[in-house]
Amino acid sequence: MSIPVRLWPAFLLGAALLLPAAARAQQPTAPDAAKKAADEAYARQQDYLLRNDWAYLQRYAAANQRLPAPKPGVPRVVIIGNSITEGWVKADSAFFGGKPYEYVGRGISGQTSGKTLVRFRADVVNLLPAVVVILIGTNDVAENSGPYNPETTLNNLMSMVELAQAHGIRVVLGSVMPAIDFWWRKGLQPAPKIMALNQRIKAYADQHKLVYLDFHSAMADENQGLKKVYGEDGVHPNLTGYRVMEPLLNQAVAAALKKK
Template sequence: MKNVFAILSFIAGTLTASAQDWPNIKRYQEANSKLAAPAAGQKRVVYMGDSITDFWIVNDSTFFAANNYIDRGISGQTTGQMLLRFRQDVINLKPAVVVILAGINDIAENNGPSKIEDVAGNIFSMAELARVHHIKVVLSSVLPANKFPWRPSIIPTEKVTILNNMLKDYAAKNNMVYLDYFTAMADDKRGLPANLSKDGVHPNLEGYKIMAPLAKAAIAKALAKK
């Protein structure tokens, strides 16, 4: 019985801590505090995202190290959570460019059902916050996906396409860069093929190798914008 109470107490404590820091601001708090301000002339780049960004540095750390990119992805996060931590994990780091990749977990209903317009709105709000702080914006397409291993009842294919079209249109209207991973990675069923992913959602190293030059080109394009 004591073991049962100990387990229940641990679970309750974990849930309370999670509820108190829903956007997980503490995840990068220490790393952010140790990060010096950009040197004069340095064009710092921050990647904001979910597990696809979070796992990128694990799968290909040399990409980030070689380019002095900063990874601020958190696995499982929705756009609402990212928006809440955007100041701490992006604005306060004073980057020249932010690369935003978000939305697939909203479509997967990780925090409950969401209207696709609200998902797009959260991403637009991050972009607008960046612009106010003179940070150039790269809006990444959601990667192709036509299944969720953790939520098989949801078929994401159409919502991914709709959201990407909204992001592309917004970027064009607001002089921002749209980074199209989708076209480069989708198979004929608008999914992520087995050679680029084990689960149809998260890229493997081969997938990230496709993404890397596309991201670098988009960053260069953003830096060149007036």
């Protein structure tokens, strides 16, 4: 389309006025820029860990060094797992205050069972607990480290149990928490997979006379997902959810300590 010469001044003025607005439209907003920076920082961290610390052993290295020896008469209990365990310490720190047990949280967000196995000696055995509570499996089903293989998950769990028992540590095996979907990886239909994995964990616990801690039954809704009142995102418990879990955990630890 050609523009008559007599209209050029008005056209050029209008274009000049529009340019700043167009340029501003192309500029990222502050929240967008902050999110992009955070995403890039997270990607750099994950790349570093993948190349240098696949199991994220550095996560608790300093905290483990600072941890004193267990107190006489107060059994130390290490809870090892993923973000559900990590979030527990943050949501209800008072529960980890030393009564009736010295609970030590060693959860890492996003972690699968293979990575947890690699750090089991550093984050459990070397801390000299009386009991370990193993809460793994959610991120295996979510395929955080590749396609889900229930046999592999169970093998990793069994290796942790055997390592604990070799060092005289009592074991509590926790169920995988209910989830109808994973918000970071949708469409995997995890609910029946979780139920099947829990059946295998319970069968292994029964066979080897271990304490099985059934969080799933207490937290699941009619669709075998996490009850909304216990966790808004469908995966991670909120404080209300953790308060349901805590007496169940205390009972399981007490039962483990009574076993011969």
